Amino acid sequence: MKIIFSDFDGTLTNNGKLGAVFFDLLNLIDKNKSELVIVSGRSLSWGHFFLTHFPLKHVIMEGGGVIVGKNKEGHLYEENLISDQEIKKLDDLTNELVKLYPKCILSADSFGRRTDRAIEFSQMERSDVEAVELFLHKNGLNFSRSNVHINFWVGDISKARGVEYFIKNYAPHVGKDECLFYGDAANDESMFEFFPNTVGVSNILAILDQLEYKPKIILEGKDNSGALGVYNHLREFFDQSKNF
Ligand SMILES: [Mg+2]
Numbered sequence: 367m368k369i370i371f372s373d374f375d376g377t378l379t380n381n382g383k384l385g386a387v388f389f390d391l392l393n394l395i396d397k398n399k400s401e402l403v404i405v406s407g408r409s410l411s412w413g414h415f416f417l418t419h420f421p422l423k424h425v426i427m428e429g430g431g432v433i434v435g436k437n438k439e440g441h442l443y444e445e446n447l448i449s450d451q452e453i454k455k456l457d458d459l460t461n462e463l464v465k466l467y468p469k470c471i472l473s474a475d476s477f478g479r480r481t482d483r484a485i486e487f488s489q490m491e492r493s494d495v496e497a498v499e500l501f502l503h504k505n506g507l508n509f510s511r512s513n514v515h516i517n518f519w520v521g522d523i524s525k526a527r528g529v530e531y532f533i534k535n536y537a538p539h540v541g542k543d544e545c546l547f548y549g550d551a552a553n554d555e556s557m558f559e560f561f562p563n564t565v566g567v568s569n570i571l572a573i574l575d576q577l578e579y580k581p582k583i584i585l586e587g588k589d590n591s592g593a594l595g596v597y598n599h600l601r602e603f604f605d606q607s608k609n610f
Contacts, residue, residue, distance in 0.1 A: 367400050367544060367545065367546050367563075367603070368400060368401070368537070368540045368544040368545065369400065369401050369402075369403055369533075369537060369540055369544070369545045369546075370395055370400055370401065370402050370403070370545070370546050370547075370548070370600070371403050371404075371405050371529060371545055371546070371547045371548075371557070371561070372402060372403075372404055372405065372547065372548040372549070372596060373404075373405060373406060373525075373548065373549040373550060373551065373553075373554050373557075374404050374405075374406035374408060375406065375407070375408070375512060375513055375514050375550075375551075376513045376514075376550040376551060376567070376569055376592055377548050377549055377550045377554075377567055377592060377593070377596060378391070378404070378548075378592070378593045378596065379592055379593060380591065380592040380593050380594060381592070384593075385593065387593045387594055387597050388593050390597055391593060391596060391597045391600065392420065392421060394597065394600060394601060394604065395600070396421070398604045401423065402422060403422070403423075403424050403425065403426065403529075403532070404416055404422065404425045404426070405425075405426040405430070405525050405528065405529060405547075405557070406425070406426070406427055406429075407427075407428065407429040407482075407484070407512045407514075407515060407517050407553055408427060408428075408475065409427060409428060409475040409476070409478040409479040409480075409484075410427050410428060410432050410434065410444065410478060410479060410480050410481075411475065411478030411479075412427060412475065412478070413425045413427035413432070413434035414434065414442060416434075417434055417435075417436045417442055418442070422436070423435060423436055424436075424532065424536060426525070426528040426529060426532055428479060428480065428481045428482045428517075428519070428523070429482060429510070429512075429517050429519070429523055429524065429525055429528070429553060430447065430523050430524050430525045430526070430527050430528025430529070430556075431446065431447055431448060431480070431481025431482050431519060431523045431528070432444055432445065432446050432447060432480055432481050433445045433447065433528065433531070433532055433536070435536070446480065446481060447481070447523065447527070447528055447531055448481050448519070448520065448521040448522070448523060449521065452481075452520040452521040453480060453481060453520075455520045456481070456482070456483065456507075456518075456519060456520045459505055459507060459520070460472075460476075460483050462505075463498070463501055463502075466501065467494065467497060467498055467501065469490060469491070469494045470485060470490070470494065470498050471485060471486040471489050471490055472484065472485060472486070473485065473486050473515055474486075481519055481521075481523060482517050482518060482519035482523065483517070483518055483519075484515035484516065484517050484518075485498060485515060485516040485517075485518070486514075486515065487511070487515070487516045488514075495516070498516075499516070502518050506520075507519065507520060508520070508521075508523070510552060510553045511551075511552055511553065512551050512552070512553040513550065513551045513573075517553070524556040525553065525554065525556050525557050526556035526557050526559065526560035527556070529557065529560065529561075530560065533545075542560070542561055542562060543562050543563065545561055545563065546561075546563045546564075546565065546600075546603075547560075547561045547563065547564045547565070547581075548564075548565050548566075548567060548595075548596045548599075549564070549565075549566060549567075549570070549581065550566060550567050550569050550570045550592070551570070551573060552573055552576055552577065554566075554581075555577050555578065555579050556579075558577065558579040558580055558581050558582075559579035562582070563582060564581040564582050564583070565581055565582070565583045565584075565585065565595075565596075565599055566580070566581035566583070566584045566585065567585050567590060567591055567592055567595035567596060568584070568585045568586050568587055568588070568590040568591045568595055569591040569592060569595075570584060571584070571586075583599070585598075585599060
């Protein structure tokens with residue numbers, strides 16, 4: 367496998383924490399001459415953190431809205447996958463949203479976002495979440511729920527679209543069948559549809575019924591949740607060159 371694409375929250379973490387197994391995973395991928403590309407709903411500024419502190423070359427952030435890379439000199443660069451007009455429209459509608467619904471809690475990392483914004487729906491009353499979702503719908507904003515946020519955006523953004531663009535422009539020698547994807551939530555669904563080789567870590571069971579497109583392999587058991595599941599599966603895969 368040339369590239370391992372993976373979601374971050376709930377897939378490379380365990381119980382919301384980044385643990386030692388994540389670093390074992392980085393070593394395992396490096397040892398097998400593959401590359402990890404994180405595809406996350408988290409913000410552009412989180413992407414900077416990933417690239418600054420982990421041995422990664424690229425990440426796809428904001429649910430596919432922006433690619434962040436590191437050049438040979440170690441400098442970071444970014445490429446937005448939506449237009450400046452779409453970014454401006456998102457900005458204006460977000461200002462309107464928070465004025466109209468003061469109980470809407472934007473995520474603490476929304477200030478570091480460019481192509482989408484995020485809402486801390488678990489900290490809000492259900493009726494407020496519904497009102498906010500209605501506003502998003504009425505104003506033609508797209509939105510989806512991850513296991514931590516409701517993300518919303520203007521324009522055509524999805525994890526799969528971001529990855530398709532990435533492969534075409536940053537890794538044109540890599541075929542879809544030479545990639546693996548790991549995920550755990552509804553915002554990974556486009557990836558389960560896009561890639562032939564996909565794995566859901568065991569914590570995906572909680573939302574599996576909501577998915578029209580499910581991962582090809584679904585891991586089972588507590589020991590296969592989050593980063594542990596990715597590590598166990600990938601180790602076995604590399605050891606046996608296991609086929610899908
Ligand atoms: Mg997740």
